[in-house]
Amino acid sequence: MKIFYDKEIFIYTYGENEDADGVSREGYTKVITTESIMVDIQPYSSEKAKKDYGYDIETTDIMFCDIIPEIKEDAIIKYNNKKYSVQKILTWNDYLDVLLLETEVNLNE
Structure with a gap:
């Protein structure tokens, strides 16, 4: 499998924030990052996650990327106008395999 970091993503984290009115x-x-976040996202399946990693987990896609501290299991990844919840993060020496599940969530945009 050839990996190309040619897809730009946006990361959303959940927490308490102050809106423009101070509420x-x-x-x-x-x-917010100073540079684009480039990754490789590929279609994936729960069956492949079980076979490849031994995880019985619901997943629709897999993302390969450098280690990015903001990618956590409660984050939402937005790519190509689709939203994905992070199901599982596998950390290797200098990169991550992230199992994603396409989801519908309001990002308050």
Whole structure:
């Protein structure tokens, strides 16, 4: 499998934030970075996750990327106008395999 970091993603984290009116609300906030976050996302399946990693987990896609501290199991990844919840993060020496599940969630955009 050839991996190319040619897909730009956006990361959203959940927490308490202050809106423009100074009102504190809980919800998702886009992580602001100085550079684009480039990754490789490929279609994947629960069956492949069981075979490849031994995890019995619901997943629709897999993402390969450098280690990015903002990618946590409660984060939402947005790519190509689709939203994905992080199901499992596998950390290797200098990169991550992230199992994703396409989801519907309000990102308050």
